[in-house]
Amino acid sequence: MNRMEPVTVLGISGSPHRHGNTETLLDAFLDGAKEAGGDVEKILLKGLGSAPCQGCNACHKTGACVLEDALLPLFDRILVADVIALASPIYTMGITAEMKGFVDRSQYLWAQKYILKTRYYTREHIRRHKGIFISTAGTGWENVFSSAFPIMTAFFDIMGFEYHDNIIAKDMDRWKGIRNHPTALSEAGEKGRRVVVEVARLKEGGEAPPGKGVQKEGKKGARRPGKKER
Amino acid sequence: MAKEPGIAIEKVALDEVTVEPCRGCNACEVLNKCVQRDDMDVLHDKIVEADCVIFASPVYCLGICAEGKALVDRAQVFRSRKYVLKLPVVPPERIGKRLGIFISSAGQNWDIVFDGAKMSIGCFFHVTEIKNKDILYLLVRGVDKAGEVETHPTARAEAQATGRKAVERLREMHR
Numbered sequence: 001m002n003r004m005e006p007v008t009v010l011g012i013s014g015s016p017h018r019h020g021n022t023e024t025l026l027d028a029f030l031d032g033a034k035e036a037g038g039d040v041e042k043i044l045l046k047g048l049g050s051a052p053c054q055g056c057n058a059c060h061k062t063g064a065c066v067l068e069d070a071l072l073p074l075f076d077r078i079l080v081a082d083v084i085a086l087a088s089p090i091y092t093m094g095i096t097a098e099m100k101g102f103v104d105r106s107q108y109l110w111a112q113k114y115i116l117k118t119r120y121y122t123r124e125h126i127r128r129h130k131g132i133f134i135s136t137a138g139t140g141w142e143n144v145f146s147s148a149f150p151i152m153t154a155f156f157d158i159m160g161f162e163y164h165d166n167i168i169a170k171d172m173d174r175w176k177g178i179r180n181h182p183t184a185l186s187e188a189g190e191k192g193r194r195v196v197v198e199v200a201r202l203k204e205g206g207e208a209p210p211g212k213g214v215q216k217e218g219k220k221g222a223r224r225p226g227k228k229e230r
Numbered sequence: 231m232a233k234e235p236g237i238a239i240e241k242v243a244l245d246e247v248t249v250e251p252c253r254g255c256n257a258c259e260v261l262n263k264c265v266q267r268d269d270m271d272v273l274h275d276k277i278v279e280a281d282c283v284i285f286a287s288p289v290y291c292l293g294i295c296a297e298g299k300a301l302v303d304r305a306q307v308f309r310s311r312k313y314v315l316k317l318p319v320v321p322p323e324r325i326g327k328r329l330g331i332f333i334s335s336a337g338q339n340w341d342i343v344f345d346g347a348k349m350s351i352g353c354f355f356h357v358t359e360i361k362n363k364d365i366l367y368l369l370v371r372g373v374d375k376a377g378e379v380e381t382h383p384t385a386r387a388e389a390q391a392t393g394r395k396a397v398e399r400l401r402e403m404h405r
Binding site for chain 1: 375
């Protein structure tokens with residue numbers, strides 16, 4: 001393994017509320033990932049000024065989105081990250097409008113993969129790229145995350161990531177916040193450490209067998225813009 | 231429904247008005263109103279005053295679209311009013327006389343394709359005092375291309391039947 005190339009971990013916060021339960025849980029995960037040697041960064045969707053998908057289906061023909069805003073460079077960065085963590089609280093039994101707007105904009109990559117067939121991920125690629133869903137919910141209802149899981153399944157599939165794990169904590173109203181939850185933050189940190197170690201090990205395993213080249217265009221020498229938001 | 235006597239219809243397109251996403255500040259749990267000033271101020275009153283609220287959103291990525299989710303989340307003010315402040319959302323005599331309709335289409339044919347959407351919409355109707363038994367669903371699967379719903383074998387007939395049923399239910403409620 002090239003020691004100059006650490007495991008890159010991108011945390012995407014879809015909460016409109018700074019430093020709330022979900023962002024705190026994401027921070028714990030990212031701290032753990034950093035401890036294990038990951039190159040971590042957090043991006044806040046609120047304030048990016050991105051538009052929701054217009055449902056114009058132009059990408060079904062062209063593979064490109066007609067909306068040119070901050071989300072396109074963000075998708076480019078996700079595609080070259082090793083680990084992504086999507087963090088959204090549950091509002092009204094679903095992910096937030098910010099996170100849903102972001103996920104919906106991946107439609108052009110879906111079109112590349114399923115309509116135009118210009119996008120393809122090898123099994124090996126998917127195994128080496130880990131997607132994690134981080135969430136909190138006010139209520140303790142059994143099914144409170146049920147509508148979020150299929151959305152994450154679809155998103156990670158489109159992006160070529162294995163849906164590796166959930167870091168979720170419900171009943172926040174009863175616990176009076178994530179900091180009072182007995183295990184959530186320490187578990188998030190532990191999962192952050194573990195996933196970086198695991199991906200580092202997979203990367204160390206060498207390149208994929210010949211003929212099954214992992215597509216990681218633009219990875220080497222790519223300079224990631226933007227200040228760290230932590 | 232529009233052709234029925236005594237029924238007044240109004241349609242609001244969410245992409246033509248401004249409804250910002252909920253900020254999650256929970257101020258409405260104390261203030262009984264939202265701290266944001268946008269077109270939700272007007273929509274809030276219309277939702278309270280209507281006898282029938284029809285919510286239409288396509289399914290994108292197994293959920294309602296972001297514009298629809300923003301409106302649903304802004305209904306938090308109703309939830310705070312009902313469950314935290316224990317104040318009426320509509321006058322007591324109108325409870326049980328409100329009808330909700332969820333209209334949606336999805337490109338995929340999967341059985342589960344509307345499940346996530348229905349969970350959020352159900353909450354939206356509950357906090358606006360529309361009971362589970364008073365929600366009608368008009369859901370069309372497998373329409374992905376523009377205009378495909380027009381050539382769908384049953385969609386038009388189902389839509390008309392839902393409209394007739396809604397008028398019938400409303401007349402029963404207001405007899």
